[in-house]
Amino acid sequence: METERRLSQAVWDVVATQGIEGTSVRAVAERAGCTTGLIMHRFGSRAALLVHARRLMLERTTARADAIEAEPASPAERLRRVLASALPLDTERVDEARVWLGFAAAAVADPALREIQQDGNRTWLRRLTRLILATGEAVDEAPAEEAAVGLAALVEGLGSLAVLDPHTYTGERLERALDDAVQAATWRVNGGKA
Amino acid sequence: METERRLSQAVWDVVATQGIEGTSVRAVAERAGCTTGLIMHRFGSRAALLVHARRLMLERTTARADAIEAEPASPAERLRRVLASALPLDTERVDEARVWLGFAAAAVADPALREIQQDGNRTWLRRLTRLILATGEAVDEAPAEEAAVGLAALVEGLGSLAVLDPHTYTGERLERALDDAVQAATWRVNGGKA
DNA sequence: GCACCTCCGTAACGATCGTTACGGAGAGGC
DNA sequence: GCCTCTCCGTAACGATCGTTACGGAGGTGC
Numbered sequence: 001m002e003t004e005r006r007l008s009q010a011v012w013d014v015v016a017t018q019g020i021e022g023t024s025v026r027a028v029a030e031r032a033g034c035t036t037g038l039i040m041h042r043f044g045s046r047a048a049l050l051v052h053a054r055r056l057m058l059e060r061t062t063a064r065a066d067a068i069e070a071e072p073a074s075p076a077e078r079l080r081r082v083l084a085s086a087l088p089l090d091t092e093r094v095d096e097a098r099v100w101l102g103f104a105a106a107a108v109a110d111p112a113l114r115e116i117q118q119d120g121n122r123t124w125l126r127r128l129t130r131l132i133l134a135t136g137e138a139v140d141e142a143p144a145e146e147a148a149v150g151l152a153a154l155v156e157g158l159g160s161l162a163v164l165d166p167h168t169y170t171g172e173r174l175e176r177a178l179d180d181a182v183q184a185a186t187w188r189v190n191g192g193k194a
Numbered sequence: 195m196e197t198e199r200r201l202s203q204a205v206w207d208v209v210a211t212q213g214i215e216g217t218s219v220r221a222v223a224e225r226a227g228c229t230t231g232l233i234m235h236r237f238g239s240r241a242a243l244l245v246h247a248r249r250l251m252l253e254r255t256t257a258r259a260d261a262i263e264a265e266p267a268s269p270a271e272r273l274r275r276v277l278a279s280a281l282p283l284d285t286e287r288v289d290e291a292r293v294w295l296g297f298a299a300a301a302v303a304d305p306a307l308r309e310i311q312q313d314g315n316r317t318w319l320r321r322l323t324r325l326i327l328a329t330g331e332a333v334d335e336a337p338a339e340e341a342a343v344g345l346a347a348l349v350e351g352l353g354s355l356a357v358l359d360p361h362t363y364t365g366e367r368l369e370r371a372l373d374d375a376v377q378a379a380t381w382r383v384n385g386g387k388a
Numbered sequence: 389g390c391a392c393c394t395c396c397g398t399a400a401c402g403a404t405c406g407t408t409a410c411g412g413a414g415a416g417g418c
Numbered sequence: 419g420c421c422t423c424t425c426c427g428t429a430a431c432g433a434t435c436g437t438t439a440c441g442g443a444g445g446t447g448c
Contacts, residue, residue, distance in 0.1 A: 019303035021215050024435065036436085037396045046436060098302050105299030107358055108292050109213035118359045125362070149363065150371040154344065157351030164301055165312045168319070169343065177344040184378035219406065230406085231426045240406060 004052060007032050007039060011053035016098040020106045025049070051112050054103050057096070058120040061086065065127060075134040080182050082131060086155045087178065088162050089171050097159040125152055136190030147185040154181050198246060201226050201233060205247035210289040214296045219243070245306050248297050251290070252314045255280065259321060269328040274376050276325060280349045281372065282356050283365050291353040319346055330384030341379040348375050 010032035014023045025046050029036045043049040068081050088097040107113040128148035129141065138144065158177060162169035204226035208217045219240050223230045237243040262275050282291040301307040322342035323335065332338065352371060356363035 017303065019299060021300070022303060025437085026435080035397050037398075040437070041394095041396060044437095101299050101302060104354055104358060105213060105295050106215070108295060109211065109216060114358060118362070121355065121359060122362060146367065146370055146374070149367055150348065150375055153351030153355055153363075153371060154348045154375075155351065156354055157347030157349065158343075160298055160350055160354065161315065161347055164298060164308060165315060168312070168316060169347075173340065173343055176340055177347060180340070180382065181344055181348075181375070181378075184375075184382070188374065188378070218404080220404085229427050231428075234407070235424095235426060238407095 003038070004042060005056065007034075007042065007049065008053040008056045011049060012057065012095070012099045015053075015102045016095040020050075020102045023050070023102075047110070047112065050103075050106070050110075051116065054113055054116050057099060057103070058116060061096075062120075062123070065124075069127075069131070075131065075136075076182070076186055079128070079131040079135060079186070080179065082127070083151060083155055083178055083182065084175065086159065087171075087174050088159055089174065094163065094166070097163045101160055101163055121152070125149065128152060132185065132189055135186045138190050143189045147189050151181060151185055154178065197232070198236060199250065201228075201236065201243065202247040202250045205243060206251065206289070206293045209247075209296045210292040214244075214300045217244070217296075241304070241306065244297075244300070244304075245310065248307055248310050251293060251297070252310060255290075256314075256317070259318075263321075263325070269325065269330075270376070270380055273322070273325040273329060273380070274373065276321070277345060277349055277372055277376065278369065280353065281365075281368050282353055283368065288357065288360070291357045295354055295357055315346070319343065322346060326379065326383055329380045332384050337383045341383050345375060345379055348372065 007028065010028045011023060014027050014031050018027065025036045025039055028049065029039055032039075039049060043052060064085050065082050068085050069078060071078070071081070073081065088094040103113060104117065107117045125145070125148050128151055129144045132144040132147050132151075133139075133141070154177065158169065158174050162174055201222065204222045205217060208221050208225050212221065219230045219233055222243065223233055226232075233243060237246060258279050259276050262279050263272060265272070265275070267275065282288040297307060298311065301311045319339070319342050322345055323338045326338040326341050326345075327333075327335070348371065352363065352368050356368055
């Protein structure tokens with residue numbers, strides 16, 4: 001169980017720098033300080049290795065969101081912090097966003113990865129919907145779901161763009177864009193507009 | 195010049211279905227109905243082939259935005275339509291979004307592709323900023339630029355998410371999310387909020 | 389102490405990759 | 419009619435890929 005974590009960490013490192021294309025079993029083994037024998041023995045195939053690394057990454061981001069959601073804060077601030085936790089605001093999360101983008105692209109051609117992506121994203125949408133509803137007295141779910149779609153897409157896009165052009169998409173700009181969108185979404189959901 | 199376009203079209207087709215990983219020179223040749231000899235003769239390397247296909251895709255989306263921007267419409271409607279032109283609302287643009295995502299991920303590890311991506315996106319941001327400013331009397335560029343960042347990220351994220359989970363991210367939801375964001379952005383830039 | 393079983397490094401297999409070398413087909417000049 | 423040059427199909431090279439086979443190391447049961 002510890003070995004699988006180490007191997008997945010190695011997968012993330014390689015994907016972050018070489019992309020999914022360059023993530024060969026040998027490259028991962030070298031990064032992890034072992035041989036392809038261990039990897040094939042534990043996972044059976046490269047595809048299974050990638051799937052496991054993807055799952056673990058999803059668990060990691062989910063745990064982070066859980067922890068932040070448990071912190072004491074106003075509902076609006078909680079929503080903002082959870083969304084900000086998915087933004088590449090430090091070097092660790094920049095690497096994470098790189099890996100995230102690599103796996104997203106790989107999911108286009110790989111059904112197993114796509115299913116993990118879909119599951120994770122739908123859970124993410126439900127979380128956002130719940131947090132949005134908590135910011136006011138609105139009980140109608142539909143507008144909150146629509147707002148969640150917009151916020152999820154915004155965070156997704158900000159992450160990709162920041163990874164590809166960090167000079168243009170600075171940390172302050174990411175936070176500013178997020179704050180504006182959160183404010184607009186909560187205002188709209190809570191009766192700001194029919 | 196015509197041959198290069200045909201080969202680039204073949205690249206898009208293969209990337210859309212197999213991802214960048216599966217886009218081998220042989221696969222592109224087979225799709226285009228030629229051999230690797232032609233591709234290597236014209237481009238010299240796989241990397242150059244991908245770069246050319248990426249450039250052509252950028253030109254295509256740019257031309258589409260230009261055409262829509264030239265149509266008669268209110269400034270707000272023009273902004274909305276240009277943004278909507280980047281959304282995967284028909285099967286052709288779904289494939290395009292798949293390719294877009296593939297190239298974005300490849301740009302993480304390929305400096306040449308990253309530079310194209312950055313150039314294209316900065317031009318896109320300038321276009322959005324200009325369109326936003328045209329929706330009102332505001333002359334201060336900074337708020338418009340910030341709004342452009344948010345809208346660009348939203349469209350980028352919607353495209354990725356719709357490609358990976360078209361059942362959840364339906365066309366109506368994409369348009370609804372876009373409309374809400376455009377409305378919020380124009381309202382904010384034009385004095386809706388200090 | 390012997391058999392057994394798990395774990396993993398080593399080595400190699402076949403497939404596929406990007407790339408190169410070569411040769412033929414066809415057009416144009418003279 | 420011949421030379422030349424461009425264009426591109428053919429074939430093969432070396433590298434690298436995912437995967438498999440095998441064997442040794444080390445613990446466990448008896």
